[in-house]
Amino acid sequence: xxxxxxxxxxxxxxxxxxxxxxxxxxxxxxxxxxxxxxxxxxxxxxxxxxxxxxxxxxxxxxxxxxxxxxxxxxxxxxxxxxxxxxxxxxxxxxxxxxxxxxxxxxxxxxxxxxxxxxxxxxxxxxxxxxxxxxxxxxxxxxxxxxxxxxxxxxxxxxxxxxxxxxxxxxxxxxxxxxxxxxxxxxxxxxxxxxxxxxxxxxxxxxxxxxxxxxxxxxxxxxxxxxxxxxxxxxxxxxxxxxxxxxxxxxxxxxxxxxxxxxxxxxxxxxxxxxxxxxxxxxxxxxxxxxxxxxxxxxxxxxxxxxxxxxxxxxxxxxxxxxxxxxxxxxxxxxxxxxxxxxxxxxxxxxxxxxxxxxxxxxxxxxxxxxxxxxxxxxxxxxxxxxxxxxxxxxxxxxxxxxxxxxxxxxxxxxxxxxxxxxxxxxxxxxxxxxxxxxxxxxxxxxxxxxxxxxxxxxxxxxxxxxxxxxxxxx
Amino acid sequence: xxxxxxxxxxxxxxxxxxxxxxxxxxxxxxxxxxxxxxxxxxxxxxxxxxxxxxxxxxxxxxxxxxxxxxxxxxxxxxxxxxxxxxxxxxxxxxxxxxxxxxxxxxxxxxxxxxxxxxxxxxxxxxxxxxxxxxxxxxxxxxxxxxxxxxxxxxxxxxxxxxxxxxxxxxxxxxxxxxxxxxxxxxxxxxxxxxxxxxxxxxxxxxxxxxxxxxxxxxxxxxxxxxxxxxxxxxxxxxxxxxxxxxxxxxxxxxxxxxxxxxxxxxxxxxxxxxxxxxxxxxxxxxxxxxxxxxxxxxxxxxxxxxxxxxxxxxxxxxxxxxxxxxxxxxxxxxxxxxxxxxxxxxxxxxxxxxxxxxxxxxxxxxxxxxxxxxxxxxxxxxxxxxxxxxxxxxxxxxxxxxxxxxxxxxxxxxxxxxxxxxxxxxxx
Ligand SMILES: Cc1cc2nc3c(=O)[nH]c(=O)nc-3n(C[C@H](O)[C@H](O)[C@H](O)COP(=O)(O)OP(=O)(O)OC[C@H]3O[C@@H](n4cnc5c(N)ncnc54)[C@H](O)[C@@H]3O)c2cc1C
Numbered sequence: 026x027x028x029x030x031x032x033x034x035x036x037x038x039x040x041x042x043x044x045x046x047x048x049x050x051x052x053x054x055x056x057x058x059x060x061x062x063x064x065x066x067x068x069x070x071x072x073x074x075x076x077x078x079x080x081x082x083x084x085x086x087x088x089x090x091x092x093x094x095x096x097x098x099x100x101x102x103x104x105x106x107x108x109x110x111x112x113x114x115x116x117x118x119x120x121x122x123x124x125x126x127x128x129x130x131x132x133x134x135x136x137x138x139x140x141x142x143x144x145x146x147x148x149x150x151x152x153x154x155x156x157x158x159x160x161x162x163x164x165x166x167x168x169x170x171x172x173x174x175x176x177x178x179x180x181x182x183x184x185x186x187x188x189x190x191x192x193x194x195x196x197x198x199x200x201x202x203x204x205x206x207x208x209x210x211x212x213x214x215x216x217x218x219x220x221x222x223x224x225x226x227x228x229x230x231x232x233x234x235x236x237x238x239x240x241x242x243x244x245x246x247x248x249x250x251x252x253x254x255x256x257x258x259x260x261x262x263x264x265x266x267x268x269x270x271x272x273x274x275x276x277x278x279x280x281x282x283x284x285x286x287x288x289x290x291x292x293x294x295x296x297x298x299x300x301x302x303x304x305x306x307x308x309x310x311x312x313x314x315x316x317x318x319x320x321x322x323x324x325x326x327x328x329x330x331x332x333x334x335x336x337x338x339x340x341x342x343x344x345x346x347x348x349x350x351x352x353x354x355x356x357x358x359x360x361x362x363x364x365x366x367x368x369x370x371x372x373x374x375x376x377x378x379x380x381x382x383x384x385x386x387x388x389x390x391x392x393x394x395x396x397x398x399x400x401x402x403x404x405x406x407x408x409x410x411x412x413x414x415x416x417x418x419x420x421x422x423x424x425x426x427x428x429x430x431x432x433x434x435x436x437x438x439x440x441x442x443x444x445x446x447x448x449x450x451x452x453x454x455x456x457x458x459x460x461x462x463x464x465x466x467x468x469x470x471x472x473x474x475x476x477x478x479x480x481x482x483x484x485x486x487x488x489x490x491x492x493x494x495x496x497x498x499x
Numbered sequence: 500x501x502x503x504x505x506x507x508x509x510x511x512x513x514x515x516x517x518x519x520x521x522x523x524x525x526x527x528x529x530x531x532x533x534x535x536x537x538x539x540x541x542x543x544x545x546x547x548x549x550x551x552x553x554x555x556x557x558x559x560x561x562x563x564x565x566x567x568x569x570x571x572x573x574x575x576x577x578x579x580x581x582x583x584x585x586x587x588x589x590x591x592x593x594x595x596x597x598x599x600x601x602x603x604x605x606x607x608x609x610x611x612x613x614x615x616x617x618x619x620x621x622x623x624x625x626x627x628x629x630x631x632x633x634x635x636x637x638x639x640x641x642x643x644x645x646x647x648x649x650x651x652x653x654x655x656x657x658x659x660x661x662x663x664x665x666x667x668x669x670x671x672x673x674x675x676x677x678x679x680x681x682x683x684x685x686x687x688x689x690x691x692x693x694x695x696x697x698x699x700x701x702x703x704x705x706x707x708x709x710x711x712x713x714x715x716x717x718x719x720x721x722x723x724x725x726x727x728x729x730x731x732x733x734x735x736x737x738x739x740x741x742x743x744x745x746x747x748x749x750x751x752x753x754x755x756x757x758x759x760x761x762x763x764x765x766x767x768x769x770x771x772x773x774x775x776x777x778x779x780x781x782x783x784x785x786x787x788x789x790x791x792x793x794x795x796x797x798x799x800x801x802x803x804x805x806x807x808x809x810x811x812x813x814x815x816x817x818x819x820x821x822x823x824x825x826x827x828x829x830x831x832x833x834x835x836x837x838x839x840x841x842x843x844x845x846x847x848x849x850x851x852x853x854x855x856x857x858x859x860x861x862x863x864x865x866x867x868x869x870x871x872x873x874x875x876x877x878x879x880x881x882x883x884x885x886x887x888x889x890x891x892x893x894x895x896x897x898x899x900x901x902x903x904x905x906x907x908x909x910x911x912x913x914x915x916x917x918x919x920x921x922x923x924x925x926x927x
Contacts, residue, residue: 392623394548394549395623396575431651455629
């Protein structure tokens with residue numbers, strides 16, 4: 026039997042693509058070697074957010090409840106039980122994906138897929154090898170944790186994010202190598218649960234791609250919580266020859282050229298992710314990769330080989346679930362023969378730190394590089410009634426406005442719930458909304474989204490709820 | 500900043516740098532054309548995204564570069580940002596994980612929207628909602644050329660629809676192309692034509708534009724004349740029929756074209772001026788040692804001429820096979836820039852559609868083009884008998900600056916000599 030389309034990998038890129046293909050009436054199958062839902066649902070976005078939320082609740086009970094007149098005697102965290110709750114959340118979601126695939130008449134084929142030729146896929150599973158033929162293939166195999174030879178993971182005390190999201194006992198001293206969003210999110214969660222957490226980062230700043238003023242707010246909170254940041258610091262390896270059997274690890278680091286040692290009982294290596302583009306037989310069918318192994322695609326998600334498409338993490342940054350899903354929808358339309366284009370202005374994204382960070386559109390540096398003259402407007406959450414009433418006043422909203430046509434060029438937020446607030450800003454950027462559009466839209470009171478129009482007003486020195494400080498336009 | 504070759508059009512993966520319009524050390528203004536890039540679809544000018552100074556040209560003329568590769572470094576005026584390590588460099592650390600463990604780079608999705616050059620070209624320069632942008636793409640309308648009627652110049656769906664229907668002259672912004680956006684070269688003064696009745700305005704773009712330019716250049720440069728002769732193809736028709744089974748076994752579609760090429764080569768050898776071009780500037784005629792035969796091919800986008808390289812060294816089977824793959828590639832838009840270059844003589848086959856004969860336009864700077872026409876059974880007089888033969892007209896257009904009528908006629912005689920009896924080109 027020949028399918029119209031076969032999707033390889035059932036992550037947020039692949040399953041979304043397959044469901045849409047099914048909706049469009051194409052005979053579709055999806056091959057998954059592991060669990061449906063991919064990294065995102067099983068060992069990424071969802072379990073990490075569940076754990077972060079649980080840790081945050083524990084932290085609030087301990088540190089904030091009393092101020093509001095609530096006394097809880099001796100709160101305890103049963104990490105095993107917390108993980109059970111998290112696993113339940115994951116199960117519910119992945120079960121739902123399975124049902125959706127079925128409801129849209131997508132065949133789920135279990136096994137490891139690899140290309141035999143341009144129209145045939147081999148699928149290897151415990152039950153032996155089978156073959157699937159199709160007119161179109163969508164490679165959505167995602168990415169995996171990057172490893173370093175001198176920091177070999179052992180799944181026990183030198184671990185990746187996957188094991189870090191499933192620890193049953195709380196590490197006393199957790200050292201995290203890599204201050205990207207995964208390291209920061211997991212680090213803050215364990216700090217809230219009671220671990221002593223250190224983050225080792227090679228660059229001058231954790232979350233290096235985000236504007237310094239936003240990261241500063243998170244750094245202050247980290248320090249307040251007792252976390253230690255080692256920036257401009259390189260991990261070099263362990264003093265122990267057999268880390269797995271050591272009860273205490275000694276991580277060798279180089280800080281500003283000076284050798285130091287950090288003690289830990291668990292080390293999390295979160296230095297990035299690399300595309301799953303090997304072992305797929307891509308070279309056999311001639312699909313081109315870039316120097317980092319990412320599959321090259323054009324504006325329609327097509328690879329250089331006719332009938333083979335690629336989406337999501339396996340095509341390189343930005344490695345985000347919602348980008349993978351958007352690509353999935355695009356490619357499904359392309360395969361169906363509908364007109365479709367990758368034509369978004371922005372891929373918004375969020376760091377689920379405390380407080381959260383979320384950005385969309387251009388950063389100040391990027392706007393400057395493009396020769397766009399812009400105004401900056403800013404609104405601190407300390408002036409928001411809602412933020413005060415939820416006891417979360419750290420952070421601000423920063424808006425960049427094009428001087429020429431007053432359109433919203435970029436929005437950068439740090440503060441409570443900003444992972445949710447950024448959606449409105451992304452819509453504004455995508456719609457080409459102007460400053461006036463934002464301030465003419467009534468926002469509910471008292472809510473956090475009020476910060477957006479206030480920040481826009483501030484750029485014109487007309488903010489109501491903050492002092493208007495003239496800012497230099499760029 | 501490093502400026503990357505932007506996405507110049509759907510399905511275009513690379514472009515040839517044909518001409519730099521700026522030099523290192525020179526100042527540039529935002530929107531000032533920097534470089535001319537030729538793709539297999541069209542030649543475009545790419546404007547600068549910003550005010551600044553050209554630091555370094557990173558690609559040389561004649562070089563073919565993939566979309567997304569840096570082609571020029573520009574230093575912004577009063578903008579030190581360009582010199583600071585950028586996101587890109589932070590990510591570069593990932594390339595060498597063993598030598599310098601960047602502990603963060605990879606795990607940060609970073610650079611999300613802005614540096615994903617494939618994702619967007621126009622954004623932040625033109626105001627339009629996603630639905631309007633989709634409509635514009637569907638109708639192939641360049642938003643940078645549409646005057647927006649909304650607040651702050653926002654382009655509405657109605658604006659796009661109006662341009663499509665020709666109700667708004669989409670030229671108002673043409674002198675200010677958006678940075679990074681490919682804009683067709685040389686905007687000509689608009690010809691005023693007052694339409695009466697219903698008129699659909701279709702922008703002259705891409706392959707159509709390239710054809711228009713090439714035809715004008717040829718007609719304005721070469722002194723065309725066309726010479727017509729007929730030839731009895733009966734022997735070749737027989738020879739081809741005899742090879743039918745073998746063709747089937749080889750999986751090759753055997754047309755008359757390979758036979759015609761085979762007959763053409765010895766004739767061209769005898770008349771090297773037909774396989775030449777004229778260098779106007781140096782006032783020299785270049786006699787070409789290679790026999791690279793262009794095959795005029797009809798595609799959905801318009802006429803394209805893929806080239807069979809060193810046709811003189813290929814067998815009939817090789818030629819048949821290559822013609823089939825090349826024309827398939829051309830028709831499906833997968834032909835490479837290389838496949839379209841280097842021709843020394845062109846054949847155009849009008850006969851597959853119909854007609855007695857055509858007067859082809861020379862594929863300049865070549866000096867001759869052979870039109871082959873339909874093979875039809877016709878009564879012919881042989882000796883004193885009327886017989887039925889497979890007859891074909893040949894129409895040869897030649898640049899009179901290089902080849903005189905008498906030589907064209909002599910060349911045609913030799914071609915007819917070879918074609919009328921394939922044994923002759925086998926021996927040639
Ligand atoms: C700890 C962590 C937290 C994260 N948090 C967020 C977040 O908050 N927000 C966000 O947007 N992103 C987050 N991400 C990133 C997000 O998970 C990825 O961007 C997303 O999962 C990519 O989706 P994908 O469909 O491209 O690939 P994946 O989700 O990686 O799915 C690929 C699938 O393909 C399967 N597969 C691979 N090879 C084969 C084969 N040969 N045959 C059959 N099947 C195969 C794999 O088993 C997998 O199921 C996080 C990642 C991690 C690790």
